Amino acid sequence: MQKLPEILYRAAQVRELDRIAIEEFNIPGCALMRRAGGAVFECLTGKWPTVRSLAVFCGSGNNAGDGYVAARLAREAGLDALAVCVGDPEKLKGDALTAYRDYVQAGGSVKTFETEHAIEADLVVDALLGTGLDRSVTGLYAEAIAAINRSGLPVVAVDIPSGLNADTGNPLGCAVKADCTATFIGLKQGLFTGQAAEYAGEIVYDGLAVPDAVFDRVNPDVFLVGQKPLMPRHRCAHKGNMGHVLVVGGDLGFSGAARMAGEAALRVGAGLVSIATRSEHAGLMNLNRPELMCRGVESEADLLPLLDKANVVALGPGLGQKEWGRTLFGAVLRSEKPMVVDADGLNLLASAPMGKSCWILTPHPGEAGRLLHSSAQSVERDRFSAVSAIRAAYGGIAVLKGAGTLIASDSRIAVSTTGNPGMASGGMGDVLSGVIAGLIAQGLDVQEAAEQGVFLHGRAADLAAARDGERGLLATDLLPFLKQLVN
Incomplete structure (x- = not known):
């Protein structure tokens, strides 16, 4: 081609x-x-x-x-x-x-x-x-x-x-x-x-x-995203050099979302990944992925020590919108850590808008509509205008997911054409959050991490679909291909 x-x-x-x-x-x-x-x-x-x-x-x-x-x-x-x-x-x-x-x-x-x-x-x-x-x-x-x-x-x-x-x-x-x-x-x-x-x-x-x-x-101010190889690792590198990702989410019944985000961050090369989640399942979440450090967190006081150690936060996978999720959401937003905000993190943000320069917002059209106090249909009528409006209103980097995902920064809009209809299944956004956070942990700035993260996420899905077909594609099917791509 x-x-x-x-x-x-x-x-x-x-x-x-x-x-x-x-x-x-x-x-x-x-x-x-x-x-x-x-x-x-x-x-x-x-x-x-x-x-x-x-x-x-x-x-x-x-x-x-x-x-x-x-x-x-x-x-x-x-x-x-x-x-x-x-x-x-x-x-x-x-x-x-x-x-x-x-x-x-x-x-x-x-x-x-x-x-x-x-x-x-x-x-x-x-x-x-x-x-x-x-x-x-x-x-x-x-x-x-x-x-x-x-x-x-x-x-x-x-x-x-x-x-x-x-x-x-x-x-x-x-x-x-x-x-x-x-x-x-x-x-x-x-x-x-x-x-x-x-x-x-x-x-x-x-x-x-x-x-x-x-x-x-x-x-021009619109560009296609292409893959940029990551810098080779120094031969004396250790886990501390590769960054520490904190995933905040996984309310009762939604532990899988936080787990997938955490494993995705590991698969793209983050040195350490912690998950701040509900105490009820914190001890079970890493049974078959022991590299994840899962902590039961029930209050802002429980979360702050984990926030202090992290280089970047993935906020929102399975977070929910109840009191527990709102408490942790507020605590993370009061920090100055780079962060990737998705899922219920975006829904909570839509209810109390604010701006930050250090975050990446990753809405699908429905979430984008809520951020703009509009509708998914309105967003889809002009995706370029919508992603620009989100970035203007909230700052940072705006990622509007979908066929031809758009990534808006203060200097340009990037378009990624990787991905396929097999990605229309639960958990894909959680994996994307982990991928982007894992790239930031390794030193990419928020713009490059967002652009490369979206590209790699979609490309991994394309490779998985080429192997087994689009229908029945699961979010976790992307993980081995993410490891392949970043190498």
């Missing part, structure tokens, strides 16, 4: 890159369109080499021009290519109109889209709508999208699946479900979060030979 660039852009930023390339670097728009159409053709022939016929769905904008170029190239290569038009192609403008006329002049066939007609082709190219879409898809365009999705054929989307919002990754009413998206010049941030994983398929990038100096003119 292609290694993608790290930088992501909003749709307006990509339009600015286009403008700079054309107006200031004198690259003709028609040249960029020919390169884009060529990239689409190379993509489809490379991935589906036995395809003999294409149905290229073209709309009324520049996206259609890329489609007509791809259709013309397909005809020149001996394939049967048919352009299926939504709207009058003679009303196209500029380079797109030129691309359409070049296709017709080369002998290309054009058919007006009709709802009742089946798509007769081996593959569909989606060149209906581009990144400028800002309202719900209706009418013939919605019907064309439905026909493409109903066809069961492989689909290559041009730049972005039609109907998908390039900034949020959510469909505007409806969207094409592509097997592959060939995207150009700048990677669109919406291809990597929201519901994009359901629509974009594999993402293939082509910079269209735009000079690096063009990209230097636009300042």
